[in-house]
Amino acid sequence: MSKSRTLHIESSKSTPLVDINTEKQIQLIDGVSIPSNARGFYQDVQDMVEENFQYFRPDTEFHFRLEYFNTASSKALFNLVKKIHDHMHQNSGWKIVWKYEEEEDFMHESGINFQEILETKFEMVKFSPA
Amino acid sequence: MKHHTMKYEGNISDDLRSFLCTTLKQVTMDNVPAAKRVTRLVSFALELLDNAQRYSTNGTVEFDWQAQGTTLTITVTNKSTQYNAKRLKQAIDHVRTLNHEQIAIEYKNKMLNNEFNEKGGAGLGILQMAKQGATDIQLEITNLGDDDVMCSSTVIAEMINVIKTN
Numbered sequence: 001m002s003k004s005r006t007l008h009i010e011s012s013k014s015t016p017l018v019d020i021n022t023e024k025q026i027q028l029i030d031g032v033s034i035p036s037n038a039r040g041f042y043q044d045v046q047d048m049v050e051e052n053f054q055y056f057r058p059d060t061e062f063h064f065r066l067e068y069f070n071t072a073s074s075k076a077l078f079n080l081v082k083k084i085h086d087h088m089h090q091n092s093g094w095k096i097v098w099k100y101e102e103e104e105d106f107m108h109e110s111g112i113n114f115q116e117i118l119e120t121k122f123e124m125v126k127f128s129p130a
Numbered sequence: 131m132k133h134h135t136m137k138y139e140g141n142i143s144d145d146l147r148s149f150l151c152t153t154l155k156q157v158t159m160d161n162v163p164a165a166k167r168v169t170r171l172v173s174f175a176l177e178l179l180d181n182a183q184r185y186s187t188n189g190t191v192e193f194d195w196q197a198q199g200t201t202l203t204i205t206v207t208n209k210s211t212q213y214n215a216k217r218l219k220q221a222i223d224h225v226r227t228l229n230h231e232q233i234a235i236e237y238k239n240k241m242l243n244n245e246f247n248e249k250g251g252a253g254l255g256i257l258q259m260a261k262q263g264a265t266d267i268q269l270e271i272t273n274l275g276d277d278d279v280m281c282s283s284t285v286i287a288e289m290i291n292v293i294k295t296n
Contacts, residue, residue, distance in 0.1 A: 013148040034151065034176060036144050036183055068151070068169045070180050071255035078241050106169040106262070117238050 005052040007045065016066065018045055022055035030065040033073035042076035050083055058093040065099035065127070066107055078114055085118050098122040101129050134161040136195040142183045142208075151176055154195060162197060162289050170262055171202055174285045177255045178206035181283065185214045200290045201265075207282040215271045215281045221253035222269045222283075225260050233260050259285060 004023040011017040016031030027049075035041050062084050069077065081096060088094050098111035108124070115122055136157060138150065151172050158168045175195060182191040186208040194205045210218075228236065240254045259267060265286045272280040 014144040032148065032151075034144065034147055034180075036180070068173055068176070070173075070176050071258050072180065074258065075241065075254060101169075104169045105167055106173060109262070113237075113241075117241050 003055045005048070005055050007048040009045075015041055020045070020048060022052055023057070025057060025059055026061050026063055027056075028063045028065070029077075030063070032067045033069040033077070035070075035073070038070065038072035038076045042073070042080055046076075046080050046083060049080065053087050053091075056091070056094070058091060060091070060093070061095045061097050061123075063097045063099060064111075066110075067101070068106060069110075074110065078117070081114055082118060085120055088120075096120075096122040097125055099125045099127055102126045133199075134197045136193075138193040139190070141189055142179065142186065142191045144183075147176065147179050147183065150179065150193065157195075158197070158289070162200075164290055171287060171289060173262065174202075174259055174264060174287055175204050175206075177259055178204060178283050178285060181218065181255065182206045182208040182281075185210045185218070185281070187211060187278065197289060200288055202287045202289050203284060204287075205282060205284045207280060209274070210279055210281040211277050212273075212279055213277075215269075215279045218256075218281065218283070219269050219271060221256045222267050224253070225256045225267065228260070233257060237261050263287065 004021060006022070007018060007020040009015070009018040011031040014032065014035045016029050016033045019028040019030075021027070029045070062081075064077065064081070066077070084094070084096060098107075098114070100107035100111060108126075111122055111124055134157060136154065154172050154175055155168055158171060175193070179191065179193065188209050190208065192207040196203045225233065237254070237257045240257060256267060265288060266284075268284040270282040270284075272282075274280055
């Protein structure tokens with residue numbers, strides 16, 4: 001039986017692309033995140049990740065590449081990152097990669113804030129706008 | 131520096147907020163080429179619109195974005211209940227009493243606690259705006275009778291060099 005567990009949600013005008021596949025190295029949340037029901041949207045993602053922690057590869061990278069987000073998304077994303085971070089002591093090969101657009105310090109600062117609160121380090125990666 | 135304005139009055143939804151944010155980003159980049167941190171400015175508008183969408187009792191808002199010189203003033207007006215308006219006022223009044231260090235501590239505490247539901251983050255958004263360098267946050271409440279009030283939230287920010295508070 002395959003150990004692959006997946007969650008794929010296409011992006012919309014107010015929600016990001018979510019591409020989680022335990023057999024892949026890179027797990028991705030990518031786009032704009034401003035839904036009014038951010039808690040509901042991210043609860044599904046968090047549940048899926050939490051229920052399948054044991055199936056992720058030892059070299060898994062969780063990539064967050066958000067253009068911008070509302071406060072509710074910020075809190076929900078933080079909760080998700082925290083869950084991942086809490087499991088990282090058992091999975092030392094895992095990485096959280098926080099991507100931000102160059103010249104835009106909003107997402108960069110959000111990543112820094114998350115790191116400070118969790119007292120950890122993400123891999124911070126700058127990218128150029130398309 | 132060009133003066134520019136954007137106004138909207140009508141229904142509010144997730145799609146409409148998305149449209150407004152994309153438009154505001156482009157409007158700012160085209161009118162204030164020296165503006166940095168455009169996303170941060172748009173996030174202020176987004177926060178006010180989020181609140182209005184959550185608490186508007188008739189599903190409509192008045193949105194006003196005014197850039198004059200280097201100063202941006204964003205005002206969002208919506209009908210609300212006395213209770214919700216009072217909660218928002220308490221959150222704003224409280225944040226206005228905090229210094230930068232206290233804002234950072236409260237922000238951290240709110241991110242770590244579970245005081246968060248479908249109706250919002252119990253003042254997290256207001257804290258976040260203050261943390262991100264909003265120059266001022268104001269709220270005006272006008273009684274409309276019974277339980278209805280008109281709630282007008284304003285955020286003022288500098289467009290060229292948003293002050294980094296933390």
